[in-house]
Amino acid sequence: MNALRKSLLSLLESSRNTFQLPLPIPALNFAALAANPDSRSQPSASFLDDLKEGLLRAVQTNRRSVQRRQWRRIGMPQFNSKPRRDLKVCIACGNLHEAHTLCGHCYASVRAETEVVKEAMSKTYGHLKPIEHEVVVVYEGEAKPKDRPEKIIEIPKKRPDFFAKNLLEKENVA
Amino acid sequence: MAIPPLKIAHRIRPKSMKLRCIQEAPGRVEKLRVMLGGLIRHERIELNSHRAAETRDYAERLIQDAVLYGPHHKRSMEMASFWLKEKELVHKLFKVIAPRLENETRGFTKIWVLADPEKTSYEPGGLPGVHYKNDWVALEIKNNPLPPIRPNPTPHRSLYIPNLLLAAAAASIA
């Protein structure tokens, strides 16, 4: 259909040129010109005049301040801040932690105690001596195991609560 | 002779261990030896997750061979003395760790995913410490003498105090 239409149009154009048909009368547009008395909407002699006038597009005319930009970027709750669904409350201390990790608050104390025991263990074992026996950690005020091959690590302070197997009893009471 | 499979589901294809060494494969082996030595000596180390997974496979293999075949087996002893540079650790592997984990059925090591610490945690002076994200784990040998990482296992839900009270209330009503 398009091809047919194109061929018809071209035929009309060629016939207009050959038979000197009258062009569409510009007087028909005078009403529109009266309603819009703008120099740019008037027909110009050359298209170069249109280019001289320039084209106006919709652009931002005022600069957005930094504060405003930051607000738009991070301050819209529906886009950026989402509620965490993967947080748990620690049973022991009540602090929040991510579901797949350990409680950081509890682990900090375990880690501090571990460093103490590690240091004592390396001192007990010594350097470049064959390590042949297990170690037993003994805190202040606890009985030492007797007649057993384990090496004893003595730590001069009270046993912390989280290290006891049963929280209601003290271990190895003398 | 067929080598028995490991007791853990280990990752066959290794990821990058984030090493800074220039020599790729020899540096990897060297770093693995260092980390294995640290694990056998201290029984609990902290490292990033990729190194932990890689080290864990080798540690499981060493301990399993030590448990199954003992110190008089030629290949096990060769493996142990290659991967553990300090010879006192070879003694420890065969005389301390293998007897301790004889009856273990679900793997000899354990990995705990640690929480992201705050910038000032683990530092007594409040200085900014390391900050790592989702990539820091503790790798430990089971049944070690160090303070337990999770001292209080999570109780069953029916033992929570609100649930006990609610159950008693429901029983009194009915």
Ligand SMILES: [Zn+2]
């Ligand atoms: Zn906690």
